[in-house]
Structure formats: structure tokens, C-alpha cells
Amino acid sequence: MDRNENFLHIKHLYNRAGFGISYPDLHQLSRKKRSKVVDALFNNKEPAANLQVLSQDEFLAQQSLLATLGAKKEQTPEEKQQREDITKARNEKSRDLNISWLQQMMATPNSLLEKMTLFWHGHFACRANQPFYAQQLNNIQRNNALGNFKTLLIEVSKSPAMLDYLNNQQNRKGKPNENFSRELMELFTLGRGNYTEMDIKEAARAFTGWTYNKTGEFEFNPRVHDEKQKTFFGQTGLYDGEAIIDLILAKPETATFICRKLYVFFVNDTPNESHVKELAGYFYAQQYDIAAVMKKLFTADWFYAKENTGNKIKSPVEFLVNLSREFYVTYNKPQVLIQLQTSLGQYLFNPPNVAGWAGGKNWIDSSSLMLRMKIPSLVLNDGVLDFNGKADPEDEAVIALNRRAKPKPVKSYVNAKANWEKFLADLPKDMKQAELAAFLLQPAVGQKISDLVSANVNLKNTAIAVTSMPEYQLC
């Protein structure tokens, strides 16, 4: 294969399987065979880096203090204060958790793993008030991101965050709550049209007794479990939750549903059903081995076809991480990253609902696009952000307590620093403006962009201009 073509393919691979690639790495890897480069992505020997903003000990100490306070009928002013402090600390930890993950994506050498975690974060979408549970679920998604889908599914289903979010704590013998059972089939495995309302009801009964205890661990409670026979997919048996999951995975439709979602996330907004079928058959045959199916996806020739390159709208998180990695950006006041996520419509750990972020064109409206085009000059050139966005609905109680209708609009400096020396040192000495544009952009650089950047006096200005273009929104 010609070197130039390989250069473009590896760049595409690293954009989709990760969050971009530096010029020297790209230069070096483009000498290798494409399949070898894909293999190397999967041979990362480093263990998954768990998020760790809240330790189990801290969490348990907080829980026991809350339990003591909750047991009292009347609370002294000091005790009330303690309670408020706990809530405050919890909200702060939730923000820390968000930032810590975003920064991990910006720094990690194993970006495939973080990208996969981001995929599962949207697939098993969940909101948890308790940051310890949110962290736990995120680590489950990371540790199994390239593992086996069945293990991932079971661990997610047993996590306190999900049990809570989908009301399985309230799912008891004689009083079933169908929320988890419904989303399990509709959104996590089969997709609509592959099960009946009756299947949902029966499966809900099988999951009765799946709860978690005060220490934040899964616990099966036989006293509220419905032990009677259930009829599921037309078969009758004494099914428990895991048996139901086995029956769901035995249906090839589950493999198809997951592969279609992978395809939309990694390849193209519009799924090509014959490619999806190819992946699904393999996924099923490999018994839901995620790494295997991803390797197949990244080595398929169609993955590198013209219609599948430079045409996906980056999600806000991909956009921010991509930009930050590209220019080695450090954020002196990382809270601004939260403001940017909410303004752009993807606040990690806070998906709009259990269906996750809709993605694709849904990311873009006039204001989000204007902001995206402005962010490079804010981040790379230390500009002022005069954009407030809206409060997250879950923060309303905090706003109410702060006695202000809305946080006062303050002009804030993004206060980020790009490492221009390093970025520029990475580039070939005699690099032309248009060549830099072609490196930074995934869509092909046409005459207009070449003309636009050719007037720039230096590569730094070109980089800021190019990253402010609509073309930079695509990968």
C-alpha cells in the first residue's frame, strides 16, 4: 500500500479508535502494515487505570455518619450542618470524578480502552447521585470494555448505580417493578421488536431480589425473590436473573443490536446492514468477545472506505479530548471543563436519560456550533469565555439553597495552556500551511481551506484557524 494512503488510514484509525494521534507517532506507524498497527492497539499490557476519587473507606465513613444522623428524630444545628457538608462533599466528588475521567482520556497511552469505556458509558447510560457508585460503574465499564459482553452486562446489572437508577431496589416478589427488565431488553441487549410485554413482566419477576447492601455491594435477597415458574420467550422454567440474561444472549438479535450500535459509534451514523451482519455473526460466534469484534471492525476494508472517513461529528467529549491531546493542553482551572461539557451538551456521568446521548447531528445546533468554533481560540489562545449555559436540572436544589436564581454571569478565563513548543517541535521543519491543515483535519482539504490558511504568517495561527473550522468538528 502506498505510504501516503497508509498515513491517512492510520490517522483515521487513531481518530476513531482513540482520540487522535501526534505527528511523530503517525509518521512512524505509517511505515508499518495496517493490520500490525491494529494488533498493537489491542496488545496494551498496562492494566486498566481505575478512577479513584473516592475510596471505599471514605464512602463507608460517610454512609455510617449519614445513618447515625438519619436515625435521629430531631437534629441539632451542628448535625444539620454535618448533613449539608456531606451533600456538599458528595457534589464536589461528583465533579472531581467527571474531571478525573476527562483528564484520563486526555493523558492515557491506552486510548482505545478509554474510547471503549466512553462507548459503554453511553450504552449503559446511568445517573447516580452517589459518586462512589458512579465511579464503581465506570470502572466496571472500563475493566470489561474489551472483555466479554456477558460479564460486562452482568456486572453492570448488579452495580448499585444501575440497580438504583432502574428501580430494581423496588422490584419485589408480588410487587414487581419492570423498569430494569424493560431497559435491559429495549436498550441494553435486544432492541425493540424482539420481545413482548409479557417477556418484560416475566423477566422482572426473575430479577426480584437483586439488590445492594449498605456497603455498596451486590446482594441477592432470597426473601423478596419470586421463586415461582416464569415463562420467558415461550419457555417455562424456574428462571433467575442470570438465566434470563443467558436466554437473551442466546438470541442472535442481541449481537446484531450491539454491533449496530458499535457501527454507528465507530464507523458511520447510518449503519450499513450488511457490514453490521458481518460483525454480528462474528461477535455471536466468538461468544460475545468484545476485543475480537472490535479487531474485526478496525481491520475491515470498509472501515477505511471513503464514505466512512472524515464524516462523523465528534461528540463534545471527543472534540475536547482531541483538541487537548493534539496541543498538549493543561487546564489550570479544570472546572471549566464541566462548563464546556454542559454548554456543548455532553456532561459525562449525566446522560439525558437511560437511552444515552442521541449523538450525530443532535450534537449540533446554531449555538453549540458557534461555541465549538470558538473554543480553539479560547483554549489555545487563552481567551475569555462569556458563555454560561444552563444549570443542570439536578443542581436545582443547590441553586435554591444558594438563594440565587442562576449563578451570576461571570466572564471566566479558560485558563488553559497549550504546549506550543512541543506541538511545533513535533512537526517537520519545512511543513507548509496546507499540510498542517491536512494533518489536523479528517475531511479532505479543498482549495478554499488551502487558500484561507496560506495567508497565515505561522503554523500556530494556522493551527488555531484550522481547529476553528467546521471541518474540525468531523473525524
Add this chain to the structure above:
Amino acid sequence: MKRRDFLKNAAFAAAGTLFVPAFMKPFEALALDELSLHKNLVVIQLSGGNDGLNTVVPYGNDIYYQMRKNIAIKPQDVIQLNDMQGLNPNLNCLRELYDQGWMSVINDVGYPNPDRSHFRSMDIWQTASDSNQYLSTGWIGRYLDSNCATCNSPYTAIEVDDSLSLAMKGSSKKGIALKDPAALFRNTNEPFFREMINGDKEHLNEDNLGYLYKTMIETSSSANYIQNTSKIYQPNYTYPSTAFSNQLKTVSKFICSGLKTRVYYVSLSGFDTHVNQNNQQGRLLQQCAEGINAFIKDLQQNNKLNETLVITFSEFGRRVAQNASNGTDHGTANNMFLFGGKLKKQGIYNPAPNLANLDNGDLKYQIDFREVYGTILEKWLDVNNGQVLNKRFNTLDFI
């Protein structure tokens, strides 16, 4: 006869309704634009779950006082509307509007199987979905998508804010968010931005890149249109100096300058009053009432009140009983306010909440919020509501 005159006569012949004969469909937009009264909808979102029972107080019901020992509004403080319900004293500014017949209250608006999470319930209200359904488009967005005669320009819906709410996002069309028309105008007229949208139009056909360019072009033309149309209008009404009033002042400027926008969206947040509710809610209600009072009187002075309908909503009401912290927790059905010069049923639209017949301590809804939306869509925005709400809802009689 000129075609335009013919259209005019034909449309009038249809008894003043908006009915246009089928053979004239291609000209429908033109005919409506020129002949129909331009109607505006202003949506006011109260975020956080406003406590409806301390907003419109059921002061004639003993249960209310039994269940809210510390936070009930005393009968002598209530602004009485009838012998059962009255307004929170902080809404004093609304009394004048109420007396003029420019205000209605709809009690107990909600939906089946209510969700008590802020996020989820707001999602449901903004997308007009069922409580177990997940939609990625909003109800106003789908109104834009419907391509009806009243919604054919990119600036049909404006949110006075930095970012666009889900309610305003359709699948092919979206509203526009702006806080300050002059700032957006400046941004879209920067040389860099202009250069990007000028020149070759080839990529407009490409899937996602084309979409990005189209969004930029539309943003730019909307910014120009909004700025150039609204800058000639000099506001002459004094508003209170709160952020909320400023949003309404901007909306008034747009309406009074004759912008062809149909839907405006503003919001006020902070209503999640779990602790010491009365101070916080009182302050917000006052801000809200003062802003609305100024807005309505401003529109009246400019002869725009008859073409404007204002609605308020919140993602849920709060529980009937207070909690131990002199606040209230998340509940279900809630009241909505309507303002305008063309209200059909002024005052209180339907019976007060029944506090003796609760669902687990929460109000049962009398009216599905999608019937309210459906009524507005059909009777105000002239579009079949089934097309926007995915199934047809009965219409009510408030406009």
C-alpha cells in the same frame, strides 16, 4: 384579478378560518403569511419543580393547612381568586393581569406514571413523550419539523439563552438560542466566519459536513435578520432589573419589532425548595410576577397582547405534605399559567386539586400536559397536533 388578491378573497371566503383549498397548497405559506394574524407563543420554564400548592393556594381546604403546618400561606395573606383558591402574596403583580382577564390558571396538569427525577421529568415535558418513552427531539422542534405554513423560517423559534433546550430541537430543524442579538450578529459577521460560509457550495450536499455548513449559513442569516429587524425598535417600557425580566424584555423587543418568530422560550431556575421553602420560593415568584407584569403591559401598550400567548410550566409539582425541613419534596401534577389578550376562559379553568384523593401523597392529574400542548398547536400555531405529538390529543377550550 391578481393572484394575490384572488388568494386573499378565497381565504376570506373560507369564513375567516385558516382553511385553504387543496389546489392552492403551494401558495399556502404566502397566503397565511399575508393574511393571518401573526401569533406568538412564549414558553416560560420554571426549573426545579415549582411548588404549585403554595403558588395557587387552596386556602379554602383544611387539608392544605393540616398537611403544611409550618409553610402554608395564611388565608389572610392569600390574594383570593375564588372561595377555594388564591395567589401567593408574592404574585401580587399578577392580580392586575388577572382582573383584566389576561390570565388563566389550569389546575393539576401532569401525565400518567409520573417520574420524580428532575432530569427525566423535564425530558418528558420537553419532548412530550410518555413516561416510559425516550425521544431525542422536543415538541417545539417537531413543530418546526412539521414544515407547516407557520414555521418555514430558521428563526421560527428563539430561546433567549446561551444554549438550546431539547424542547427546541427537531430532527431536521432546530430553534436558535441567543441571549443578545447584537453579540450573535458580531460573531457571525467576523471575517473568519464570513470567509468560511462564502465560496464553494459543493460540500453542502455532503452528509454531515453539509449539515454543519447549512447550520452556519442559517445562523448567519438569522442573526442578520434578527439584528436588523429588532434594532430599529426602541423599547419604551421599564422592566425590573433581573435576569429573568431581561429575557422577557428581549422577547418583547422581538415581538414588537415584528419578527416573524412564532415561539419564544425563556426560563427561570431555582425552584427545588427542599429546605426553608417560603423565602426562596417567595423571592422567585416575585421575580417571576414582576417580569410577567411588565411584559404583558408592554405588549398591551404595543398592541401585541392579542397576538401573544404566554404559558408557564415546571417539570413537576411538589408533594402535598411538607417535609421536616420546612420545604417540600418532588411531587407530580402542577398548575400552569396562561397569559394573553385572547383567552377564551379567563380565570380558573378547572376545579382545584382534590387534596382528599391523593395517589400516595401526591396529586392526581386532571389534564395531560400534551392536551395543553395539543390545544396550542392546533388552535394557536395551526398545525395538526397528532403530527407533532406522535398521536393526537384532545384539545381544550382555553383559547
